[in-house]
Amino acid sequence: MNEAVFAFIALAGIFLLVVITLCLFGVRRMMLRRALGTVDASICSANHRWAMGVCRYRESGLEWLRLFSLSPLPSKTMARSKISLLGRREPTEQELTRVPPGTVIVALSYNGEEVLLAMKFDAYAGLSSWLEAGPHTGVGTWR
Structure with a gap:
């Protein structure tokens, strides 16, 4: 040959x-x-770069998986009991070029650090409902 x-x-x-x-x-x-309980959501990393991905609701937590990855494992896992919803806002001028159009920026607090997610408003409504519907801290609860 x-x-x-x-x-x-x-x-x-x-x-x-x-x-x-x-x-x-x-x-x-x-x-x-x-799969049930998944929504498109971008996440802001520590160096202020946005990465596209998918959030998956679980009974005990929220998982974020990279969109451009072959790994079945989540890149970030947050326990439901440690997530606090800080609020939402519209993207800034700089963020408009980095997040999908028509999204809102959702600020979460997890273990004392701020986590920013960019998602559609409907997904934000689902996330806030999911967090509010979780068990409350008290005697005999898992929180």
Whole structure:
């Protein structure tokens, strides 16, 4: 075999890996969106960069998963009992270019640190209801 055949096989292999990876991203995204209790939400990291992802409600907490990842594990997990809703606001001029259009910025307090999520208003209403419906601190509760 000559060098052209090896080059073709290598390029075809790389192309096949790219196509399979894109298909896996699509399947993961579809599975996340089909699951109950998931909403699209971007999160602001410590260096003020926004990352797109999906929030998933669980009985005991809120999980945030990166949109562009193949990992089934959440990137951030917050215990429901330690989350406090600080409020919501409209995105600033700088944030308008970094978050999806039509979103509100939701400020949460988790373990004393502020967590910013960008989500649609309907998702914010669901998040605030989910937090308010959680068990209250007291004798015999898990909080």
